[in-house]
Amino acid sequence: MKMKMKKTKREAMIGYMLISPWVIGFLVFMAYPLFFSLYMSFNKVMITPYGIETHFLGWGNYKDAFLVDVDFTQKLFLFLKSNILMIPIVIVFSLFVALLINQPIRGRNLFRAIFFLPVVITSGEVVQELFSQGAATIPIVEKYGIITMIQDNLSPGMAGPIIGIINQFILILWYSGVQILIFLAGLQKVNTQVYEAAAMDGASPWVTFWKITLPEVKPFILVNLIYTIIDLFTNGFSDVIKLIQDNMFKANTGFGYASALAWIYFTVIFAVLLIFVLFFRNKDQSIRAARRS
Amino acid sequence: MASFHGNKINPSRFSLGQLKFFVFLVPLGIIMVLPIFFIFSQSLKPLDELFLYPPTFLVQKPTFxxxxxxxxxxxxxxxxxxxxxxxxxxxxxxxxxxxLVISAMTGYALSKKQFRLRKVLFEVNTIALMFVPAAVTIPRYLVVEKLGLINTYMGHILPLLALPVGVFLIKQFVDQIPNELIEAAQIDGATDITVFAKIVMPIIQPAMATVAILAFQAAWNNTETSTLYMSQETLKTFAFYMTTLTSTVGNNVAGQGMAAAAALLMFVPNLIIFIFMQSRVMDTMAHSGIK
Structure with a gap:
């Protein structure tokens, strides 16, 4: 008993030791600035030659965001509309690609490299340049009238998001690099003998996918959900983030107001994440229940 | 070695059975590679081609x-x-x-060491990932100023080290290592350092390579710390320099060509680090012994 106590204590101590550099960095460069911005979101902040002046406003900034600001709620809503649909698509697509490049095919390593490539493209200046040149759209889609076809055959409420997805298809491809990697790692963990046994018992590839592969990669779906939501919502292309940045140095709104917007946005992202995770968990449980019966 | 996957045999020749995979992989792969050709071709376009409408994808008369x-x-x-x-x-x-060192240490500890704050800390990290980075600019400036990091190299380095996404990714990969494997090694007398170097490191290599790429990009493309924390010109970064070069010429016609060239110049190191790292990214689970 005594030995065991000692061991767990030692474990904890090593644990704390290993994380301490990160914790210090996190507290100084993330946690403190975050709380400072929360404090500022309740204030009117003015940067004067004598330093930073603050006036306490209470919920004033938050009220302004919803009641006075015409841009913010509109942009936030538009952004959510176009991005929430992208989340499941990115997940399904990256799982699909991961399955393909996990197959024993010729040139597999080359394909793996190619599909991981977006990781270097989607960050920084490169993608900005590509966007300004319009390289992120597929010209073929417009040329052959696919979009007008959709518009003609579907109600506007349905057609809008679908066209949005087609237009953003390349973007979806580019945002799945890390997700593909995570799924691939999950797939490679599956024991190949399980597949062989299933094939022996006469399971079709389709059944094998639902009964073996999917349950095995399930934890990775959750990881990818979180990663995708973060990746989509906090990259520099979010109109909401641009709006927040614009407000930061405006004389009449300032940093306090920008902070309030950032916290509202953060709350929204958090809510989206929570909804997806809860939905996913429920589904998971119902699948499990179904299998048990 | 790399092609050995248990009972699966990597075919060295193309067969008809693979065709169904190629139907999807080839077009998608082409879309993935296009941007790279685009960057190269764009920087080689003479001015009249840059403003051509409709724009051409590939350069017609390349020029330097x-x-x-x-x-x-x-x-x-x-x-x-x-x-x-x-x-x-x-x-x-x-x-x-x-x-890399900090993320690996933290990811390992958060996944495999038992201590009280473990779960809370990881959740705090994930939540921090969701926050708009721009919104902490001013408080972070105040911190940097208070620590006396203005106009020092440390002012560039320290703020970038808080890479929550690195901790997030590495922890997810360490989670996949069964505890039994580590316990077995410990029973055989392995110390924490041996466990880390011999068991954890090989398995999390894909995550490490990814974090290395992400950290490289964060640092290499970083202009923010130069603009905010550095007033001495000699301490600023290459990425910042590139933006000033293209902006001094202004938004005029000649500037567009230079912007394309600068984009290429900034992108090439990213590509090099990617090529260097990618072989480590995808193919390590096969040797890890945890099938």
């Missing part, structure tokens, strides 16, 4: 004019471009190495 004019402008500024390059290389090197 853009790159040439970028270098001439670089020549007439006071500080040699190599100084900025040196700054960026130093900063990037430190950021990549240190954030």
């Amino acid at each position: 004019e853009n790159i040439g004019s970028l270098l001439t402008v670089a020549d007439i500024t006071r500080i040699p471009a190599t100084k900025y390059l040196f700054n960026s290389l130093m900063i990037t090197l430190f950021v990549v190495v240190l954030s």
Whole structure:
């Protein structure tokens, strides 16, 4: 008993030791600035030659965001509309690609490299340049009238998001690099003998996918959900983030107001994440229940 | 070695059975590679082609004019471009190495060591990932100023080390290592360092390579710390220098060509680090012994 106590204590101590550099960095460069911005979101902040002046406003900034600001709620809503649909698509697509490049095919390593490539493209200046040149759209889609076809055959409420997805298809491809990697790692963990046994018992590839592969990669779906939501919502292309940045140095709104917007946005992202995770968990449980019966 | 996957045999020849995979992989792969051709072709386009409408994807009459004019402008500024390059290389090197070490240590501890704050800390990290980075600019400036990091290399490096996404990814990969494997090693007398080096490291290599790429990009493309924390010109980064070069020419016609050339110049190191790292990214589970 005594030995065991000692061991767990030692474990904890090593644990704390290993994380301490990160914790210090996190507290100084993330946690403190975050709380400072929360404090500022309740204030009117003015940067004067004598330093930073603050006036306490209470919920004033938050009220302004919803009641006075015409841009913010509109942009936030538009952004959510176009991005929430992208989340499941990115997940399904990256799982699909991961399955393909996990197959024993010729040139597999080359394909793996190619599909991981977006990781270097989607960050920084490169993608900005590509966007300004319009390289992120597929010209073929417009040329052959696919979009007008959709518009003609579907109600506007349905057609809008679908066209949005087609237009953003390349973007979806580019945002799945890390997700593909995570799924691939999950797939490679599956024991190949399980597949062989299933094939022996006469399971079709389709059944094998639902009964073996999917349950095995399930934890990775959750990881990818979180990663995708973060990746989509906090990259520099979010109109909401641009709006927040614009407000930061405006004389009449300032940093306090920008902070309030950032916290509202953060709350929204958090809510989206929570909804997806809860939905996913429920589904998971119902699948499990179904299998048990 | 790399092609050995248990009972699956990597075919060395194309067969008809593979066709169904290629139907999907080839077009998708082409879309993935296109941007890279685009960046190269764009920087080689002469001015009249850059403004062509509808724009052409590939360059018709390639020229080195853009790159040439970028270098001439670089020549007439006071500080040699190599100084900025040196700054960026130093900063990037430190950021990549240190954030790898910190993320790996933290990810391992958060996943495999038992202590009270473990779960809370990881959740706090994930939540921090969701916050708009721009919104902490001013408080972070105040912190940097208070620590006396204005106009020091540390002012570039330290703020970039808080890479929550690195901790997030590495922890997810360490989670996949069964505890029994680590316990077995410990029973055989392995110390924490041995466990880490011999068991954990090989398995999390894909995550480490990814974090290295992400950290490299964060550091290499970083202009924010130069604009905010550095007033001395000699301490600024190459990425910042590139933005000033293209903006001094203004948004005029010649600037577009130079911007394309600068984009290429900034992108090439990303591509090099990617090619260097990617072989480590995808194919390690096969040797890890945890099938």
